[in-house]
Amino acid sequence: METFGARLHRAVAERGPLCVGIDPHPGLLAQWGLSDDVEGLDRFCRIVVEAIGDRVAVVKPQSAFFERFGSRGVGILESTIRQLRNSGSLVLLDVKRGDIGSTVSAYASAYLDPSSPLYVDAVTASPYLGVGSLAPMFELAAAHGGGVFVLALTSNPEGAAVQRAVGADGRTVAQTVIDEVSQLNRGADPLGSFGLVVGATIGDTGHDLAGVNGPLLAPGLGAQGATAADLRTVFGSSLPSVLPSYSREVLGAGPDQEALRAATDRVLAECRAALATS
Numbered sequence: 001m002e003t004f005g006a007r008l009h010r011a012v013a014e015r016g017p018l019c020v021g022i023d024p025h026p027g028l029l030a031q032w033g034l035s036d037d038v039e040g041l042d043r044f045c046r047i048v049v050e051a052i053g054d055r056v057a058v059v060k061p062q063s064a065f066f067e068r069f070g071s072r073g074v075g076i077l078e079s080t081i082r083q084l085r086n087s088g089s090l091v092l093l094d095v096k097r098g099d100i101g102s103t104v105s106a107y108a109s110a111y112l113d114p115s116s117p118l119y120v121d122a123v124t125a126s127p128y129l130g131v132g133s134l135a136p137m138f139e140l141a142a143a144h145g146g147g148v149f150v151l152a153l154t155s156n157p158e159g160a161a162v163q164r165a166v167g168a169d170g171r172t173v174a175q176t177v178i179d180e181v182s183q184l185n186r187g188a189d190p191l192g193s194f195g196l197v198v199g200a201t202i203g204d205t206g207h208d209l210a211g212v213n214g215p216l217l218a219p220g221l222g223a224q225g226a227t228a229a230d231l232r233t234v235f236g237s238s239l240p241s242v243l244p245s246y247s248r249e250v251l252g253a254g255p256d257q258e259a260l261r262a263a264t265d266r267v268l269a270e271c272r273a274a275l276a277t278s
């Protein structure tokens, strides 16, 4: 079985270092001339998948925008995941789950068990009940070739107060998360399956990402103000592991599918240039 890290490494080599988010904000539905209901949600997602599913390495549906419509919205999420998988992109569900270990087991079954209707290639997870509480997710992901991206240094300004707090051992909360996830990826080749979320907005924080050996998802580009050029400041020598992520910057070009493709190609070109090491 091929690991998620290996599958992601191959997808990025073939399609380029880019993750595009599906975030059907009410404002975007209106801008696209769609109704703010499940029919509008379904149409929005179909347009995005048809436009870019066959050209982007990773697509990241944001679960919140589906959950707000209840069970029918979750049904659209299930069908969007199926369409994305058929289009050849990897699916990273942004759902930021975290809880005590016994409950995390149920979340792991929901997203990382191939028999689940919400089965995806990888999920985002919150470590604030302790990175160890996420062990059931790491184990199920490893068993089925899945991945987990753990929040470390998020793109929002409020995150710093918690994530940069310093513990008794002198490390920040974020550095503890980084170090524990790095352990999970030890010896993985070409890339570990356990990633971190590090916002492109945060500047140079002095955190040590050198030993992660896993993917670094970088949201905060575009609508939140960061540019591809900021990636070098944030990630330094870890740039080759960065997976830049854009949602509204690309989605704002819709509903015209050619315009969505052009926006995708533009941000990918910017990221390729920013990530080039020489």
Ligand SMILES: O=c1ccn([C@@H]2O[C@H](COP(=O)(O)O)[C@@H](O)[C@H]2O)c(=O)[nH]1
Residues within 6 Å of the ligand: 021, 023, 062, 094, 153, 154, 155, 156, 197, 198, 199, 219, 220, 221, 222, 223, 224, 245, 246, 247, 248, 249
């Ligand atoms: O630190 C984080 C973690 C996750 N996100 C999510 O990424 C997208 C960003 O959307 P944009 O439209 O590109 O701003 C959204 O789903 C967030 O929930 C993040 O922004 N920062």
